[in-house]
Amino acid sequence: MSKWQRAGVLVALALPAVLAAQETSPDPTRLDPASSVKIDLPADSPLTLLSSSMGESRATSRGGALVLDLHMGLTLRNAGTRHVRGVTLLITAQEFAPGGRGSVARPSIDVPPGQTFTLPIDIRLVRPVQQTAGPLVRVQLDGILFDDLSFFGPNKLNSQRALTFWETEAQRDRAYYKQALQARGERGLREEMLASLGRNDRPQLDVSLSRNGRATGAAVAAANNGAPDRMAQFAFLSLPGAPVQPVEGWAAISGNEARSPQIEIVNQSGRPVRYVEIGWLVRDKQGHEYLAGSVPASETAMVLPAGQHAHLLQDTALKFSRTGRPVEIEGMTGFVSQVEFADGHVWVPSRQEINSSPLLRIMAPSPEEQRLADIYAKKGLPALITELNRY
Amino acid sequence: MTHPREKELALLAGGDAGHWQRFTLDRHVRSCAECLAKVAEYRQLRETLAATDELPDLNWSLLEAEMRANIHLGFEAGQCVRGVRGEWAWNPGAWNPRLAVAVGCLLVLAGAGYFLGGPHPSASQTSRNATARTVPLYKVPVVAAEQEDAVLESSNSGLELRSGGGSLTLLSQRGVIAHQTVSAQGEIRARYVDGEAGTVTINNVYLQ
Numbered sequence: 001m002s003k004w005q006r007a008g009v010l011v012a013l014a015l016p017a018v019l020a021a022q023e024t025s026p027d028p029t030r031l032d033p034a035s036s037v038k039i040d041l042p043a044d045s046p047l048t049l050l051s052s053s054m055g056e057s058r059a060t061s062r063g064g065a066l067v068l069d070l071h072m073g074l075t076l077r078n079a080g081t082r083h084v085r086g087v088t089l090l091i092t093a094q095e096f097a098p099g100g101r102g103s104v105a106r107p108s109i110d111v112p113p114g115q116t117f118t119l120p121i122d123i124r125l126v127r128p129v130q131q132t133a134g135p136l137v138r139v140q141l142d143g144i145l146f147d148d149l150s151f152f153g154p155n156k157l158n159s160q161r162a163l164t165f166w167e168t169e170a171q172r173d174r175a176y177y178k179q180a181l182q183a184r185g186e187r188g189l190r191e192e193m194l195a196s197l198g199r200n201d202r203p204q205l206d207v208s209l210s211r212n213g214r215a216t217g218a219a220v221a222a223a224n225n226g227a228p229d230r231m232a233q234f235a236f237l238s239l240p241g242a243p244v245q246p247v248e249g250w251a252a253i254s255g256n257e258a259r260s261p262q263i264e265i266v267n268q269s270g271r272p273v274r275y276v277e278i279g280w281l282v283r284d285k286q287g288h289e290y291l292a293g294s295v296p297a298s299e300t301a302m303v304l305p306a307g308q309h310a311h312l313l314q315d316t317a318l319k320f321s322r323t324g325r326p327v328e329i330e331g332m333t334g335f336v337s338q339v340e341f342a343d344g345h346v347w348v349p350s351r352q353e354i355n356s357s358p359l360l361r362i363m364a365p366s367p368e369e370q371r372l373a374d375i376y377a378k379k380g381l382p383a384l385i386t387e388l389n390r391y
Numbered sequence: 392m393t394h395p396r397e398k399e400l401a402l403l404a405g406g407d408a409g410h411w412q413r414f415t416l417d418r419h420v421r422s423c424a425e426c427l428a429k430v431a432e433y434r435q436l437r438e439t440l441a442a443t444d445e446l447p448d449l450n451w452s453l454l455e456a457e458m459r460a461n462i463h464l465g466f467e468a469g470q471c472v473r474g475v476r477g478e479w480a481w482n483p484g485a486w487n488p489r490l491a492v493a494v495g496c497l498l499v500l501a502g503a504g505y506f507l508g509g510p511h512p513s514a515s516q517t518s519r520n521a522t523a524r525t526v527p528l529y530k531v532p533v534v535a536a537e538q539e540d541a542v543l544e545s546s547n548s549g550l551e552l553r554s555g556g557g558s559l560t561l562l563s564q565r566g567v568i569a570h571q572t573v574s575a576q577g578e579i580r581a582r583y584v585d586g587e588a589g590t591v592t593i594n595n596v597y598l599q
Contacts, residue, residue, distance in 0.1 A: 067559065098597075098598055102594060103594070105594075119592075122562070126559060204547075207573045209545070209575075293575055367593065371589065
């Protein structure tokens with residue numbers, strides 16, 4: 001048989017196989033907005049839904065799961081009497097399973113009464129195919145923050161706290177840049193923006209996060225290239241203005257994995273505290289420092305009276321890598337990044353504290369600082385000044 | 392040389408590996424001193440544990456109920472994620488004629504390729520190739536003894552959920568992610584900034 005004849009036989013045999021394989025590949029279906037998505041806003045919500053678009057949202061059946069690729073847009077109107085400064089929506093395909101729910105927040109906005117704005121929802125969720133009838137996805141309002149820091153919403157995701165922190169950081173950073181403009185003019189503001197954009201290339205780690213279900217003993221050591229577990233102590237960065245101070249802290253380290261961080265704190269303020277978050281930096285063997293994540297208080301209803309001690313414990317494991325290579329952990333540093341008092345007021349580090357510490361080059365900028373820097377980069381200094389003068 | 396995973400060696404040491412798995416592992420262990428030592432270590436550990444004969448004072452009924460609940464929950468989550476990255480999911484109860492046609496054609500194709508592919512190697516050549524080859528002839532599917540935990544991964548390409556060997560991208564780089572923060576509470580937050588519109592959007596995904 002000649003070479004061409006052989007090739008012809010092979011093509012003839014392969015064609016049905018390819019076509020059949022194509023037929024079996026999953027076929028994405030466009031989502032029907034009426035039956036697939038239920039948008040729930042409370043009857044007394046200060047935000048009302050004007051319209052929603054499903055865009056390129058699709059559902060794809062894969063085995064026993066349905067993958068929902070959401071690219072929606074909700075147009076909302078502020079029907080209340082106060083300016084809206086932040087919104088969080090909860091998106092649920094199924095409860096209590098990984099990948100079943102997510103949330104979308106829009107901080108750093110200023111929506112006066114009567115005005116509308118659009119909130120994009122770009123997220124992917126999964127749910128079982130066999131799940132009971134009803135909409136595939138539920139979009140619910142979790143919270144709205146107003147300019148007087150009052151809040152509306154069910155707050156299932158602790159959105160009040162998150163939105164209040166972002167707003168407090170936004171006020172701090174807007175005040176800082178306004179002051180820079182006032183004291184040093186346009187040149188001073190430009191220098192600040194360039195410095196902020198320059199810090200954007202701070203090294204970031206790839207992080208794997210899992211519940212703490214690791215094996216013990218030899219298997220663990222081998223899985224980490226022979227590195228056994230060791231308890232490593234946190235060093236702490238002191239921020240003089242922090243109402244809460246860390247006392248001591250530990251985490252189990254094994255190669256590039258850190259597990260079960262626990263940190264003891266003391267409330268040095270005169271007011272009861274209900275939430276604390278510790279920023280977590282890791283140092284590799286070459287001495288490079290990275291922001292690894294945060295250790296929040298685990299108790300959702302924690303109240304720490306003035307002068308009292310408490311422990312922050314998290315039963316999770318974090319694995320760090322960079323450009324595909326494991327980052328061996330040599331040391332860890334913690335700092336108080338957020339404190340919420342029992343009366344709802346919050347504390348965040350001041351610009352002065354950040355600027356005068358190593359945090360400036362490691363810590364992520366606030367969402368507002370990043371937004372302002374992006375406006376400067378895309379639209380220039382006049383647009384930034386207009387934005388700063390808006391409120 | 393590709394070594395078997397620790398889990399597989401532990402199964403072999405405990406006599407819990409399946410027939411095929413035991414066959415391939417035995418073959419490897421016979422020629423690999425390192426893995427042989429590990430298997431011996433597991434066997435010794437097993438004997439030591441058996442010799443201690445001390446059971447902790449536990450409420451076994453409660454433990455069993457908890458384990459059943461966890462397995463059930465993990466199985467459901469795994470079902471959702473498994474095979475999402477382009478693979479099809481195996482459903483033994485469902486007859487798929489298209490798939491059967493595809494598999495049949497591929498088998499015929501493989502056979503035809505063998506016969507049409509030119510001169511066949513001699514027995515001595517086959518033997519030499521087999522010894523030089525490091526890729527195993529059979530890849531036996533290993534059923535995980537335990538349900539693997541769900542893992543959330545934050546990287547430059549987005550946020551990904553991994554569970555039971557499958558993975559699913561939850562947030563991708565459709566917009567440029569300006570920053571990602573990981574909370575040890577089991578949550579990853581991705582921040583998207585749009586300087587044109589002057590907006591920041593923050594997406595959160597949760598481990599559970």
